[in-house]
Amino acid sequence: MLTRPVQMLRGLLGFLHRTDGSLQRRALRSGMWVALSSVGVAVLTFVRGIVLARLLSPEIFGLMAVSLMATRLIEIFTETGFGQALVHRQEGFEDAKDTAFAMAVARGFSLALLSLIIAPAVAWFYNQPELRGVVSLVGLSFILLGFQNINTVALQKDLDFRRLTYMELTSSVLGFVSAVALAYWLRSIWALVLGQLAAAAITSVLSFVMVPGRVKFRFDFAIARELYHYGRFITGLAIVVFFSRELDSAVIGKLLGMEQLGFYVVAYSLANIPSTYLSKMVARVMFPYFSRLQNDPEALRREYARGVRLVTTLAVPVSVAMLVLAPDIIRALYGNRWSSAAAPLQVLAIFGCFRSLWMLNGYLYNAIGRPQIDFYTSLARLMAMTVLLFPLASAYGVVGAALAVTLPMVAQFALGVHLSGRFIGAPASTAIGPLVVTAGQGLVLAAALVVTKLVLTAEPRVALVCLVGVCGVVWIGFNGRQIRSLLAAGGSP
Numbered sequence: 001m002l003t004r005p006v007q008m009l010r011g012l013l014g015f016l017h018r019t020d021g022s023l024q025r026r027a028l029r030s031g032m033w034v035a036l037s038s039v040g041v042a043v044l045t046f047v048r049g050i051v052l053a054r055l056l057s058p059e060i061f062g063l064m065a066v067s068l069m070a071t072r073l074i075e076i077f078t079e080t081g082f083g084q085a086l087v088h089r090q091e092g093f094e095d096a097k098d099t100a101f102a103m104a105v106a107r108g109f110s111l112a113l114l115s116l117i118i119a120p121a122v123a124w125f126y127n128q129p130e131l132r133g134v135v136s137l138v139g140l141s142f143i144l145l146g147f148q149n150i151n152t153v154a155l156q157k158d159l160d161f162r163r164l165t166y167m168e169l170t171s172s173v174l175g176f177v178s179a180v181a182l183a184y185w186l187r188s189i190w191a192l193v194l195g196q197l198a199a200a201a202i203t204s205v206l207s208f209v210m211v212p213g214r215v216k217f218r219f220d221f222a223i224a225r226e227l228y229h230y231g232r233f234i235t236g237l238a239i240v241v242f243f244s245r246e247l248d249s250a251v252i253g254k255l256l257g258m259e260q261l262g263f264y265v266v267a268y269s270l271a272n273i274p275s276t277y278l279s280k281m282v283a284r285v286m287f288p289y290f291s292r293l294q295n296d297p298e299a300l301r302r303e304y305a306r307g308v309r310l311v312t313t314l315a316v317p318v319s320v321a322m323l324v325l326a327p328d329i330i331r332a333l334y335g336n337r338w339s340s341a342a343a344p345l346q347v348l349a350i351f352g353c354f355r356s357l358w359m360l361n362g363y364l365y366n367a368i369g370r371p372q373i374d375f376y377t378s379l380a381r382l383m384a385m386t387v388l389l390f391p392l393a394s395a396y397g398v399v400g401a402a403l404a405v406t407l408p409m410v411a412q413f414a415l416g417v418h419l420s421g422r423f424i425g426a427p428a429s430t431a432i433g434p435l436v437v438t439a440g441q442g443l444v445l446a447a448a449l450v451v452t453k454l455v456l457t458a459e460p461r462v463a464l465v466c467l468v469g470v471c472g473v474v475w476i477g478f479n480g481r482q483i484r485s486l487l488a489a490g491g492s493p
Contacts (some may be wrong), residue, residue, distance in 0.1 A: 037165040042273060044172045048179055049269060050333045055183045056191070058262030058338070064192045065265045066253050067134045069246045070122045071115050071142075098218035101150040105217070108146020115139020126253060130189065137193050141200035148204045151213030167210040175199040240378045244385060248401045251389055256397060263341040264398045266334065270341075271322060271348030272355065290367030297424060300368070304420070305430045307360050312434040313479060319353035320442035321471045322346075324449045328467060332460040340398070347402035354406075354413045357431070361416040364424070373419060377412055384408035445474045 053061070119135035152164060179195035186194075248268075253261040293300045322329070326345040330338050365373040385408045392400030420426045452470050456463050 037168045040169045041172045044176045053334045059258045062258030062261035097150045098216045102217050105146045108142045111142035112139045144200035149207035174202045244382045267341040267345035271352040309434045312438045315356035316438035319349045322349040332464040344398045344402040351406040354409045381408040381412045441478045
């Protein structure tokens, strides 16, 4: 009776460890590896957040959010976009990678110096003297990450994610252990700072231990100019995305204080699980895959439609579950002192869903050589968010800030539906159809969760486990056929 599943599992494992096959099968194999990495990293990050929230106060999370916001600001303004340019580059990768590596190392030292320079201003603006030392030390992570092996980009370009998966899972496990140990030992903001430095060091060291290929310090001005020509819109987009992601935190920290910012950071992190992990595991494969199909419009439309169906199947149910279960999640996992994070989490669950759907469009535009589309649409979203943020946050606190972030994201997704039709000929039904179907399934899931909550009387953690089990049963019920097809495709020779 178990012969057939065992054979499929063996075939799947064999398929995952092969390197041959058509472009489509290599993309499928890469997707499975990225899914394994994304799920593993997401679980570890989720559990780490819970443990750290139990050990540290909301104010500490708020302080760390401000320090990361400050260092990411200078990082974004010096973003090169060279990684995406290397993946998009059709030939001459070996000549270009050394220039990209030299630029990454030089940029790392420059960012560390800039962090030291801006630290006093950050501490003054938020009236938090300890931020001076925090921002200065966090900046050292740029030096460590600057030395990361550039050959990791070569593996992405070749749709070979097996080594990258091993590296990322190993790095996440070691980072998890170091972060929890430091938090248990120090019980202060310095635990998060040292954890950040440890994670950066682990990532760079493992990139050389686990990824083959040599690197050289060699700079070619002509190649750098070519990479910059493609990457300049990636840089502009990175700046816009930074302000879109950090403006809310900046306003909340100044307007409502560090404790409210801590609640918002936890809610935002949870709500972005779909976009940060679920859709990224698809888009990470789809970018190099779309790049290879950029001269075949029909195949590009077909694979884009497949990517949309997969992203909606993953993102919508997770967001619906978070919207319904937000109070249960916060109470069971974080404790009653974090209860103020539940309401913004419900609003941001909608944001996370539509951000997931948009991300695939962004990678599509980069792959066809039009990164300016993502830049200009994200800029429009930032402008709308800027107009809404202060009045809504002033009137409704962190819930108002969540609304100011969510409404422009929904509008950007709607615009993306139109633009995909214009630039690759994908009809609106390509995006709207799967969304309508999964939204209907989401209503069924929401009803099942509400009914279960009404009859469930267990302790909060036990109740949450039961509710998550209901989510799994409903999702498999709707998607069992697709799962079997995927396993069969991977297991077949």
